[in-house]
Amino acid sequence: MLIIWGRINSHNVKKVVWGAHECGLDFERRDMGGSFGYTPDYLAKNPNRLVPMIDDGSVTVWESNAILRYLFAAHAPQLWPADPAIRAQGDQWMDWQFLYADAQRDAFLGCVRGGKDGSDPVVAKSAAACAALMAMVDAQLARQPFLSGESFGVADIPMGTYAHTWLSLPIERPALPHVEMWMERLRTRPGFQAIAAVPFT
Numbered sequence: 034m035l036i037i038w039g040r041i042n043s044h045n046v047k048k049v050v051w052g053a054h055e056c057g058l059d060f061e062r063r064d065m066g067g068s069f070g071y072t073p074d075y076l077a078k079n080p081n082r083l084v085p086m087i088d089d090g091s092v093t094v095w096e097s098n099a100i101l102r103y104l105f106a107a108h109a110p111q112l113w114p115a116d117p118a119i120r121a122q123g124d125q126w127m128d129w130q131f132l133y134a135d136a137q138r139d140a141f142l143g144c145v146r147g148g149k150d151g152s153d154p155v156v157a158k159s160a161a162a163c164a165a166l167m168a169m170v171d172a173q174l175a176r177q178p179f180l181s182g183e184s185f186g187v188a189d190i191p192m193g194t195y196a197h198t199w200l201s202l203p204i205e206r207p208a209l210p211h212v213e214m215w216m217e218r219l220r221t222r223p224g225f226q227a228i229a230a231v232p233f234t
Contacts (some may be wrong), residue, residue, distance in 0.1 A: 035060040038075060039069045039084030044134070045097035046085045047228040048194050052101045052187065054224030056108040098127045105187040110185045123188025125181040126173070130191035136162040144202045145192060145233045151204035156183060159203040166197065167209055174211035179220065185222070193219045197229055 039046035047072040053060045065075055066084035079086045086095040089107070092130065094100045102124075105113040123129050139159035143149040170192060172178040173180065181188040181233050196216060199206070219225045 037062040038065040038086045040064050041231050043084055044194055048097050048190050049085045049100050051190050051224040051228045052104050054227055058103050072228040080138050084224050123181040126188050133166050136166055164207050171209040171211045174215045
């Protein structure tokens with residue numbers, strides 16, 4: 034059975050849990066990181082001192098997007114484009130998500146951990162940076178229904194996880210209709226519903 038190591042309130046762990054659902058995998062998630070700390074065995078396998086990490090039989094993988102690519106290639110080839118050109122178009126959005134995560138950090142920490150809202154200057158600056166980047170996502174989704182292309186795929190999970198948070202924070206947001214329609218499509222997926230129900234704290 035697949036073992037997912039990591040605390041469920043981590044965005045990066047949520048991505049992997051969502052991915053495991055999409056792949057139709059039975060899995061067990063074990064708390065690690067944050068207030069749970071790290072065991073010597075975990076650190077021996079993952080020197081990064083971060084979550085998540087997976088054990089899939091004899092295969093151990095860390096780094097959330099690397100895990101997603103592995104899971105989909107190994108267990109859900111129907112959602113993993115065979116054409117490298119198509120796959121690369123999704124890959125770029127998966128990697129770009131880390132730029133977005135940096136922009137959202139202060140808004141997330143200020144609102145969720147600090148009890149602030151969009152009136153706080155630090156939160157407002159972060160929210161504005163997020164809005165500018167989400168406008169890029171909206172422009173892409175005006176051309177195609179999913180970041181993965183014409184149908185849902187692995188590339189929708191990283192930004193879908195962060196977009197769910199963005200839409201939940203008490204901040205001002207511009208109207209981005211294509212992002213909203215994309216999120217409505219994502220909300221129908223059981224894997225998304227599993228992570229969306231998790232409290233941010």
